[in-house]
Amino acid sequence: MLWACLRFPGLAFSAAFAATPEAGPSALLDHKARQRLIAAVNADAAAHGVRRGQNLAAARALCPALEVRPRDPAAENRLLTELAAWCYQFSGHVTLVPPNAILMEVGASLRLFDGWPVLAERLREGLGEQGHAHTMAATPFAAAAWVFAASADGMVIPEREGVRRMLGDLPLAQSGLPSATVTALQAMGFRRLGEIFRLPRPELTRRIGRDGVNWLDRLRGDAADALPAWQPPANFLQKIEFDAELDGSQPLLFPLRRLTRSLANLLAARDGGVQRFTLTLEHARGETTRVVVAMAAPQRDAERLFELARTRLERTTLPAPARSIEIDAAELPTFRPPLRDLFEPIRGDGLDWPTLDERLRARLGDAALRQIALVADHRPERASRYGTPGNVVSPPRRRRPLWLLPRPVPMRPEPAAVLAGPERIESGWWDGADARRDYYIVRTAQGQQAWAYLPPGTLDGWMLHGWFA
Structure with missing residues (x-):
């Protein structure tokens, strides 16, 4: 050993x-002594003659x-x-x-x-x-x-x-x-x-x-040491109280960095990550301000956690100076580092998508970013909507065009060749927008690939609905 x-x-x-x-110059007071005695001093205070065990009045006389x-x-x-x-x-x-x-x-x-x-x-x-x-x-x-x-x-x-x-x-x-x-x-x-x-x-x-x-x-080594093993806790809750009220977000950055570093240390001990935690700022008269910091995926890097929390805090208007700051992370999910190719080429200094997503949401707000999400509806014009970034939805199994027209239009001239199809879509009887169509992947006379449909059982009346890249 x-x-x-x-x-x-x-x-x-x-x-x-x-x-x-x-x-x-700084010093600490002995909390056990009846008199106000110096318990520890830093280098600046020691240079002025302040020493351990000294009376506070004598220390003030040496270093006002x-x-x-x-x-x-x-x-x-x-x-x-x-x-x-x-x-x-x-x-x-x-x-x-x-x-x-x-x-x-x-x-x-x-x-x-x-x-x-x-x-x-x-x-x-x-x-x-x-x-x-x-x-x-x-x-x-x-x-x-x-x-x-x-x-x-x-x-x-x-x-x-x-x-x-x-x-x-x-x-x-x-x-x-x-x-x-x-x-x-x-x-x-x-x-x-x-x-x-x-x-x-x-x-x-x-x-x-x-x-x-x-x-x-x-x-x-003639007698064994019975040393209890420390175990990391299952969640994180830590608070820093201030000696005086701090006004604005800038003075809060130092204690915030301390707390996020403490959180990152616990995550390293648990080999885990955090995807959501809450900042709670306490003000006078019992008022509190809560700031939720959410991420697209679990993280545990101290600087990244601090940057996201700092950005969220700077966007928050505090109703009054803060008396304390607290971080609460109740759920610490497993951290899975991103898989990378052994021969992955060296990238520049650009950000990957999860990092960019988190920073944009922290700076602009959750409502400022939207992404296309799939809807459980077979009708193409109703099969997608804008959703919250980070929601993972399985893509459709069938091939779909990248560019879907706002509404189908007659296709002139008719397709030069049919490449795939038909794909029958019958849906919408419950909401009055019934759709019965046979979709085909076709090629135009100019060589473009398009997505078009015909009414079931007919061979004319082509309607263009989208273009493939």
Whole structure:
């Protein structure tokens, strides 16, 4: 087995600033402390002297422009779950390690991704595109991978003995033991894990307790880790609330991109797609605005989902500033990529029909696009109508002309040759427009192919009804 650990040191910031991006010096407040203490700072705030554990008043004195948000554990857990959904495409066993880490068993996936270097590159590339700072490490032991991901970014040790040697040189402060235990051991003169490993087990248990010894056994692989496997949910419902009301569609694009990316991550985990989802914007006094985003076929690309939702949102007139935005996707059908020929020629930058259809409908509205749909009526003039794009109707089995005249006209001169027919059509007795005709495919003297008919049982009185291409 090979366990990979991903740590996200900026996850708390990403969760707290989900509605608007960080701008300038920013800090998070400790939600558990009685006083208003700084729990985390970004690089800009640290450059002004703001540090963790500092009183908010002191931090404001050092940096008056400091933007402060409270930590949101629920939002952090949702974001960690979103990242787990994205990681699920690389491993069948993904485990959440709150507050900011994910473990996944990648040993079974190495052959699929051509080894760890290729897999690690794909992980870093994907997380970089999503804007998540991260560190990673991989070892045969899950607990060791979690420790090394915090202290040695990029480390991969596939051999068990190699992990134990590296653990021996690890400082106690980076061992994952509780801070009180580390302080007590340092007071006894211990500095590295290797010194602790050489102690007799009864003596070690007396000093750090049974839980501490169990943790050291898990680090070295002497005890198994019972890691619950995360499973992707069957639907998607996620909401972002704003600190202040946002007026217009432009300020809503940042949280909208966050939500569509989260939806795309879940779809990747389920190997599925979405064909319809609903945007719900909440306003003051309980008012809501719902925007339905429908697609011609199931999709799961994050940029495509965002583009369609953005276009629909920009066409919607909001009655008031928004206080929150929510995406609800109740049905996640199977995603089937389009079949392509092995030797398909390289196309230009043009859009395929489903993509063009979705963009036109999003920009112009559903009623602006129409397509010809078949009707269950044998009379040619009533066998088709305009319908909603995307409805698939089986074409008629018999050959029909591409150009149907608005009404039949006498055919002069008569056909030079009959190519096919007759095809008898008798219909319409129930609505007073009874039609009894024998249709033929004929060729004119000029070589054109036409669709014409005669009254049943006669050989004259040709009526032209359509032209073949």
